[in-house]
Amino acid sequence: MNMRKLSVVLLALILVGASVFAAGKTEQAATGPVTIKVANYALLESGYEPFWKQVKTDFEAANPDITIEWVTAPYGEIVNQVVNMAGGGNKVDAIFGEIDWVPGLVDAGLAAPVRDILSPAFVDDFYPDVLKSFEVDGKPYGIPLYVSPYVLYYNKNLFKQAGLDPNKPPKTYNEMLSYAEKLSKLKDANGNKVYAFGQTTASVPVSGASLTAMVFNFGGQVLDAQGKLSVDNQGFKDAFAMVKQLDEKGYNPQNAKLKDLRNLFALGQLAMYYDQSWGFNGVKSINADAVNFTASAEPLVGGSGSGQSLLQAHCFILVDNGAARRAALDKFVEFVISEKTLSSYLRDLTPAYPAKKSMASMESVVNNGILKGASPAAGRVQVQPFIPRISDLNLELCALAQAVTVGKQDLNSAIEKFKSTASVKISQ
Incomplete structure (x- = not known):
């Protein structure tokens, strides 16, 4: 079996399960210019900074009514910064971070269920077992860009x-x-x-x-x-x-x-x-x-x-700041977690496995020499229960x-x- 087929089969065996559709949003987003704040420690790391700057440039060009405002702090300090900002009434809209950050941010009352913000069609494209690993009280509270053992x-x-x-x-x-x-x-x-x-x-x-x-x-x-x-x-x-x-x-x-x-x-x-x-x-x-x-x-x-x-993942943890910012955040997350945006990132910067079924056969993942030897390990991931x-x-x-x-x-x-x-x- 060639590497492309092997990776597709592995991911299918590991993660395929049943998804459920969330109810549609009942609140309509307001129109007009919107700014969303995204906390992202990677802006301070030289290997990742060019990618995220390009994301902002490309997203704003495609969505001229939405502005991305980065909130930065070193890796070990970004969560405290987000919590302290919220304490002063200044909430971010998303945090780029790791799966282990989810329960603490849920406990702090900041994280929102992803189905409250993202479209059902988008969420249902993620492998159900991956989404399950983000669950707190039966609801996923983070959405992964990619996963890895x-x-x-x-x-x-x-x-x-x-x-x-x-x-x-x-x-x-x-x-x-x-x-x-x-x-x-x-x-x-x-x-x-x-x-x-x-x-x-x-x-x-x-x-x-x-x-x-x-x-x-x-x-x-x-x-x-x-x-x-x-x-x-x-x-x-x-x-x-x-x-x-x-x-x-x-x-x-x-x-x-x-x-x-x-x-x-x-x-x-x-x-x-x-x-x-x-x-x-x-x-x-x-x-x-x-x-x-x-x-x-x-x-x-x-x-x-x-x-x-x-199971490890880099993910977005989402915050509910009202209809207009929810709608803008939905667009931003779907823009980032796409084959077009992540293809070169996963090929050149961050070897990892896609979390979406539609991205399973991406050339930049299937033919990644660094990932090749570890590929079978994706079939033996174990989820650690979330605790605050x-x-x-x-x-x-x-x-x-x-x-x-x-x-x-x-x-x-x-x-x-x-x-x-x-x-x-x-x-x-």
Whole structure:
């Protein structure tokens, strides 16, 4: 089966289900010039800034009565800025962000159900299981531009230097450890240490999401279907035992953020690491030659797991600011999440999988060399139940990882402390 057919079949198997049609809007939008405010941290990141500036230019040219006003702040500060603005009566209309931001913004009373703002025909083109992953109380509160599992990126040149076949990445954690033993003996051109395997453990929510994905790799869970803490399972313990082992062997950079891992990988100082598929843009912005040595692979299989991973997405989270701005926002979202707008973006900047059925066979996705090795992983994504305090839970997962690595704590004792602390945090 060729790559185009494979990707279409995978996405169909993963995500196709039944959709329901929302009732039409009863409130009519006012006519005349409208300004909508879009919070977007990516305007401050060099790899993404040209794309989003072009989006504004092209959208306003096609819709002369609508003006886009960007609201910017660094990645780690944009949500607080949106919340603080709302507290002063100045609400944005949309936030470009990550799926994990949804429950907090719903809890803050800012996010609106997407079917209250977007047209039924547009929403019903999204894979039902993807929409379901955005649900709070049965309604989706975010609309994805694209989706991804966590994927394994690896450096083909370092594999060759270590005597490993660059076309045969590891499939299991045990295989990875045998590869890592050889890779960890390498030095870069300047004599710097080469880390064998990167798993982010820094104190930021996205690191907790990545650790959750690792728990899924081992067949474990963090929350049950009702959103209650559920870590008394072997997969959870095995995942953090692996984090501890990677640290003890010196394979994993301690307390690293994803951007730190991307930097090391781009410079040839990291052989393998877990990242969202779009993390490659950060790698490429540091070293353009990364296109030539980067390959992707499926998440590793550990314990009794099957290599499942956590669904990740960049999305728009929408705010209801009345009929006129709703109508303008509907046009903007449909303009951005289209094959015409996203084709070059997914080809040149952000390798990822489309979330819409009509975009499944996009040439820029099907023939993307960076996505190729990880494509089957899209069929093993697992949805993490939404809870309002998901960011707090993710930070506690990071604290657990740091306790068994930097803190050198006993694994069982550290997990017991995590259970006590995390239970309190997510119940507040």
